[in-house]
Amino acid sequence: MKVAVIGTGYVGLVTGTCLAETGNEVVCVDIDEQKVESMKNGMVPIYEPHLDVLFHRNIKAGRLTFTTSLEDGLEHGEIVFLALPTPEGEDGSADLKYVLGVADEIGRLLRDYKVIVDKSTVPVGTAEKVRNVISENTNVEFDVVSNPEFLREGFAVDDFLKPERIVVGSTSERAIKLMKKLYRPYVRSGNPILIMDEKSAELTKYAANSFLATKITFMNEIANFCERVGADVDMVRRGMGTDSRIGKRFLFPGIGYGGSCFPKDVKALHKSGGESNYDFAILEAVIKVNQSQKTILLPKMKNHFNGRLKGKKIAVWGLAFKPETDDIREAPALYMIEELLDEGAIVQAYDPEAMDNVQKVFGDRIYFGKSMYEAAEDADALLICTEWSIFRTPDFTKLEGKLKGPIIFDGRNLYDTEDLQNLGFTYYSIGRKDIV
Numbered sequence: 001m002k003v004a005v006i007g008t009g010y011v012g013l014v015t016g017t018c019l020a021e022t023g024n025e026v027v028c029v030d031i032d033e034q035k036v037e038s039m040k041n042g043m044v045p046i047y048e049p050h051l052d053v054l055f056h057r058n059i060k061a062g063r064l065t066f067t068t069s070l071e072d073g074l075e076h077g078e079i080v081f082l083a084l085p086t087p088e089g090e091d092g093s094a095d096l097k098y099v100l101g102v103a104d105e106i107g108r109l110l111r112d113y114k115v116i117v118d119k120s121t122v123p124v125g126t127a128e129k130v131r132n133v134i135s136e137n138t139n140v141e142f143d144v145v146s147n148p149e150f151l152r153e154g155f156a157v158d159d160f161l162k163p164e165r166i167v168v169g170s171t172s173e174r175a176i177k178l179m180k181k182l183y184r185p186y187v188r189s190g191n192p193i194l195i196m197d198e199k200s201a202e203l204t205k206y207a208a209n210s211f212l213a214t215k216i217t218f219m220n221e222i223a224n225f226c227e228r229v230g231a232d233v234d235m236v237r238r239g240m241g242t243d244s245r246i247g248k249r250f251l252f253p254g255i256g257y258g259g260s261c262f263p264k265d266v267k268a269l270h271k272s273g274g275e276s277n278y279d280f281a282i283l284e285a286v287i288k289v290n291q292s293q294k295t296i297l298l299p300k301m302k303n304h305f306n307g308r309l310k311g312k313k314i315a316v317w318g319l320a321f322k323p324e325t326d327d328i329r330e331a332p333a334l335y336m337i338e339e340l341l342d343e344g345a346i347v348q349a350y351d352p353e354a355m356d357n358v359q360k361v362f363g364d365r366i367y368f369g370k371s372m373y374e375a376a377e378d379a380d381a382l383l384i385c386t387e388w389s390i391f392r393t394p395d396f397t398k399l400e401g402k403l404k405g406p407i408i409f410d411g412r413n414l415y416d417t418e419d420l421q422n423l424g425f426t427y428y429s430i431g432r433k434d435i436v
Ligand code: NAD
Pocket: 006, 007, 008, 009, 010, 011, 012, 029, 030, 031, 032, 035, 083, 084, 085, 086, 098, 101, 102, 119, 120, 121, 122, 149, 150, 151, 152, 153, 260, 261
């Protein structure tokens, strides 16, 4: 099939590449000329496991091409995906200027029937807005479909190729038929394509993300309470997770959720509630708790260093908002680093993929290590913000040799407290006994 994807960020580029992989001809459109130029030169603009192999294979096969021209993309695709940003607006609602801006252009350029597929995460009622904006400038027939994306950064290619479900919101038989045909190769193992009305599809995405953010936040509160009463959150987590109604996943406490989706999506759903006179009390609490959770280790650090972090060298392992990505949007590490710098501490950071992006934020206000051990060189303490695999089993003897003092503040509970005690470390983590 002939497909156009407008916006080649984490979602758009993965969507375009994975759709090309099953034989579709895909034209990816982006407004960022530099990005398009570098993709034309064979460079993958983001880090996402396995994406490079598929990207190069499909470019070579002529099934994946790039352009800055929306007109060319639109002329090519019978199905046109919008994978545009929907960032947090000033009042917390989703800013629809990219989606509606492109819809306006599409209305002016439409020559024949197209299915316009909204893959961006958007509030209930957006498909209708997109339809209205396009209709203002054209009499050509078209359909708008809501098709929210559930891929996870770090697993995006796998998630797209083998989705647990595909949600398609539409009442147009013609559009539904085309969407089913396009997605058939991805659901051969029997996972469902759920057809529903567009409003329910739009809400499904916000409900899923808000539920997951709530689950993490609930566990973070349990962890914080564990510390007050001397319980061990690892034990509580296992005890809870074995209940099949609860499940084992998303129960790991830490220094809060971040990323390009959960923070803005929870806020957008909360805001949508308000607009419909519905008070989403639970989401308000989630937003508040997560904000303070990001810097929950700071008081422990200050306390350890007798209230003064000025001049202390702190090594920071992990900058991306989660492992296996270079995405640093709303990453808890950034909040911790900002606080540490405010306190006058010196930060030496390391991340396997996200250092270039972090350098753009902090410039020369922080130092970067070439390796995790170099970042720890002569540091007064190590702070762990992201659970990259390589941080899970470090050479503790080597680490101890690098650090000024064997002190770890672990925002992701990577290590066994007893092991660290036996190794002679001072070890602070989340919801467990501090080893001091
Ligand atoms: P992104 O910021 O990584 O990418 C957006 C891309 O759109 C950029 O390359 C930008 O240059 C381009 N763009 C902006 N305006 C444009 C225009 N007028 N024409 C063409 N291109 C334009 O965003 P993302 O992370 O891919 O997210 C896209 C949407 O998908 C958002 O609504 C997001 O909430 C949703 N989503 C994201 C994820 C995720 O894990 N990142 C997962 C599911 C859903």
